[in-house]
Amino acid sequence: MVIECKHVWEHISGYLDGTLEPEVLRMVQEHLEHCEICSAILDSTRNILILTADERVFELPLGYSERLHNRLDEELRGAEGGD
Amino acid sequence: MIAAILAGESQRFHDLIRPYERSVYVMALSFVHDESDAEDIAQEAFLKAFRNLASFRGEAKFGTWLISITLNEARSRLRRKKLIKMEPLEAPDDDGSHVSPALLRDWKEIPSEALERSEMRSLLQKAVEGLPPIYREIFVLRDIEELSIAEAADVLQITVASVKVRLHRARVALQKTLAPQLKQMDSKRRWFPWS
Ligand SMILES: [Zn+2]
Numbered sequence: 391m392v393i394e395c396k397h398v399w400e401h402i403s404g405y406l407d408g409t410l411e412p413e414v415l416r417m418v419q420e421h422l423e424h425c426e427i428c429s430a431i432l433d434s435t436r437n438i439l440i441l442t443a444d445e446r447v448f449e450l451p452l453g454y455s456e457r458l459h460n461r462l463d464e465e466l467r468g469a470e471g472g473d
Numbered sequence: 474m475i476a477a478i479l480a481g482e483s484q485r486f487h488d489l490i491r492p493y494e495r496s497v498y499v500m501a502l503s504f505v506h507d508e509s510d511a512e513d514i515a516q517e518a519f520l521k522a523f524r525n526l527a528s529f530r531g532e533a534k535f536g537t538w539l540i541s542i543t544l545n546e547a548r549s550r551l552r553r554k555k556l557i558k559m560e561p562l563e564a565p566d567d568d569g570s571h572v573s574p575a576l577l578r579d580w581k582e583i584p585s586e587a588l589e590r591s592e593m594r595s596l597l598q599k600a601v602e603g604l605p606p607i608y609r610e611i612f613v614l615r616d617i618e619e620l621s622i623a624e625a626a627d628v629l630q631i632t633v634a635s636v637k638v639r640l641h642r643a644r645v646a647l648q649k650t651l652a653p654q655l656k657q658m659d660s661k662r663r664w665f666p667w668s
Contacts, residue, residue, distance in 0.1 A: 402641065402645060403637065403645070404641070406644070409622075427578060431574045431577060431580075431648065431652075437580065438597075438647055438652065439644065441588065441593075442597050442601055442617065443619070444585055444588050446589075446594060447598055447601075448502055450498055451508050455494055458515065458519065462486065462519060463487075465520055466483040466486060467483075469483050
């Protein structure tokens with residue numbers, strides 16, 4: 391069965407997660423073999439997900455960890471003080 | 474380790490949370506778009522986790538529990554600041570609305586090295602932060618914090634089916650926003666390598 395581009399788009403997320411039913415997966419794969427647009431859409435989405443997941447995108451502020459542990463220390467010492 | 478902390482070895486809480494420092498902060502940042510507010514939320518979330526440690530039952534993973542606390546803290550902070558009214562209305566999952574991807578004829582892979590440029594990092598950051606809240610939540614949990622679909626459903630208290638629908642829309646929306654911008658950026662770079 392041949393499916394249209396817009397039906398492939400409904401499966402972008404499932405395709406990338408590898409959660410498509412075998413039958414759907416086969417149809418999507420067949421479509422991708424001859425559709426450069428859908429292939430480019432999938433490649434770009436995959437690429438974008440890899441980039442956004444990179445640790446460099448959301449950087450921790452300088453001194454964050456130190457300030458956090460100092461703040462925790464105050465609380466922890468209070469807890470140990472039997473209060 | 475949790476049992477030891479509850480039994481009085483409070484100092485071990487420092488070690489318990491070390492692996493989660495980053496994910497809690499990123500979760501908070503994706504909500505408030507401001508570094509110092511995000512840091513506040515992160516500190517508050519860790520303090521709440523410590524104070525409520527006895528109520529952690531071990532049914533979920535500790536990291537997932539911590540993320541739930543952070544999410545609640547971020548949401549209530551937003552409500553207090555009334556920032557939430559600036560956010561678009563939440564669309565129900567079954568409203569039949571479709572997000573279409575940006576159409577491209579080809580895609581040239583952008584390597585991770587491109588993230589050395591701050592311009593690139595802020596483009597991606599803004600795109601994630603610009604997602605409507607229900608899509609941003611699921612995207613951050615699943616694609617940045619790397620929770621499983623079931624864990625994300627648990628944290629957000631929604632069904633697995635809803636997680637899949639929202640995640641799909643979030644990913645397509647990001648592709649739609651980012652693919653044309655990244656493509657343009659990349660072509661500029663090839664034409665003007667000296668810039
Ligand atoms: Zn197609």
